Amino acid sequence: QVQLVExxxxxxxxxxxxxxxxxxxxxxxxxxxxxxxxxxxxxxREFVAAIxxxxxxxxxxxxxxxxxxxxxxxxxxxxxxxxNSLEPEDTAVYSCAAGRAGTVVAxxxxxxEYWGQGTQVTVxx
Numbered sequence: 001q002v003q004l005v006e007x008x009x010x011x012x013x014x015x016x017x018x019x020x021x022x023x024x025x026x027x028x029x030x031x032x033x034x035x036x037x038x039x040x041x042x043x044x045r046e047f048v049a050a051i052x053x054x055x056x057x058x059x060x061x062x063x064x065x066x067x068x069x070x071x072x073x074x075x076x077x078x079x080x081x082x083x084n085s086l087e088p089e090d091t092a093v094y095s096c097a098a099g100r101a102g103t104v105v106a107x108x109x110x111x112x113e114y115w116g117q118g119t120q121v122t123v124x125x
Contacts, residue, residue: 058070099112
């Protein structure tokens with residue numbers, strides 16, 4: 001059974017940092033793009049960041065560009081999201097997602113195969 005399990009969420013003051021992790025099990029994802037989405041209360045889920053299979057290409061939403069950084073460790077089957085300079089507007093449930101094998105990172109958001117359960121990030125002002 002494939003599972004994506006997020007961790008690292010929590011409560012932080014504005015300007016602070018958090019590092020989210022997403023550990024995959026059940027199969028390896030070295031040949032799949034990986035990434036993060038978030039959903040704030042009363043809003044639709046939105047794309048945050050994605051990383052290519054080999055980790056050399058990253059894509060970010062404009063709203064978090066320059067503040068967040070996505071990375072992956074294929075040996076650990078884990079993807080990370082380093083979040084710096086957090087703002088109250090970043091408050092949301094952050095979910096990890098795996099794209100279909102072989103998908104180029106540019107098409108990642110349209111070809112999601114697996115989702116994690118999500119982890120809550122709350123940024124206080």
